[in-house]
Amino acid sequence: MGTIGINFKNIQHQYRTKDVLRGVSFHADPSSITFLAGENGAGKTTLIKVALGLISPKAGNTLFDGLSVGKIREKIGCVFDEPPVYPHESGFDNLKFLSGIHSLDQKWSQEVCAMLNLDKGLLKHKAKALSLGQRHRLAVAAALLRKPKYLFLDEPSIGLDPPSWQLVQTALKQMADRGCAILITGQNYDAMENLADNIAILQNGKLIFSGSIVKLVQAFPVHVRIVTDDHREIAVQFPEAEHNSSGIYRIVCESSEEARAVIDQVRRSTLNFQELSIEKASMGKMMTDIYAGRFRPERRGLAYESVQN
Structure with missing residues (x-):
């Protein structure tokens, strides 16, 4: 752990005077697959650009199996939120240009295109005729054609309908099954x-959990949800239950095991419930609570995992 794959080590960067x-x-x-999460402006895209060597950090570095990006660049695949296709070129030509591979592995190309439902008819069209979702799948395919050992995807679900995202x-x-280290961002x-x-x-440029x-x-609490009009009995049996005007009660539990114990207790009780x-x-x-400071992972016994500098 921490010595292979993609390692971010004490990355610091500023835009003008802002950290x-x-x-x-x-x-x-x-x-x-590692999900890089954060609100808009948290620094996700900047971190990816630092890793790819597109911008130089103020301090720190990114290593790929212990090597700098310059030594393994051909093993990296990347897809940004705006797929950079050539609008007047066909889908086939875009795959060649975007992948940077002059002689494509035909067998692997067929596998990738089949994975992403990019058939020959679609690939014959110029990219400008494709939908945003199709262009995104084209960009993902180009990245995969490189047979990357390290793959970065920044907001890859934008513009994709549910079947395409699937x-x-x-x-x-x-x-990932082939051994690729994948870093992905998104708001879904x-x-x-x-x-x-x-x-x-x-959050605000700092790593708050990994x-x-x-x-x-x-580590997040679960709730037992009870719908009942037996208000007096539930007040006696479960005085800690929170409720609303619709007769929905919730009992906060620290774990799924505790929740199942509460379920058993409710069933053994004389409470009438629907x-x-x-x-x-x-x-x-969960993410909303974390961003708002209503949940602190360290208070729930979660170990903070990070690369040692």
Whole structure:
């Protein structure tokens, strides 16, 4: 951990007098997808540009299996939120130009295009005739044609309808299975929860958490949701329950195990209820709470994982 894959080490950067990145250190492991999360302006795109050598940081560096970007550039694939296609060239020619490969591996090209549903008929069209979603899939395909060992995707879901985004997710999972270290940004948090293995959270240029998505999700409290009009009995049985005017009660639990114990307790009680279920916070709600300072990972026993400088 921390010596292979993509390693960000104490990255600092300024735009004029504003600190955009303030000592960011974490790693994106091979054979996994790391979600780089943060509100708009948190420094995500700047960090990717630093890693790619497009801008020079004030301090720190990014290493790829211990090597600088200049030594492994041909092993990197990258897709930004605005797919940089050549509008007057065909899809086929765009794949060649964007991938930077003069002689494409035909078998791998066919696999990639099949993954992303880019058929020959579509690729014959000039890029200007393609939709934003199709151009995005074209840019993703070009990045994958490089057979990258390290892959960066900045907001890749923009402009994609659900079926197209599902195709991209499947392709990314296959690349991770091939050993690729993938770093991805985006604002569709619930989709990222099902896609990524790990998460690094930026806020105001600082890294506030880096670790497993599963551990982060498990650390959030869950609720037992009870719908009942038996208000007197629930007040006696569960005085800690929060409620609203619609007769929906919620009992905050520290873990799924505690929630299941509450469910059993409700079923054994004399409380009359219409609905009984366990609710987990969505990834979007979790991130909102984190950004607002209503949740501190370290207070929930989460280890803070970072690259040692």
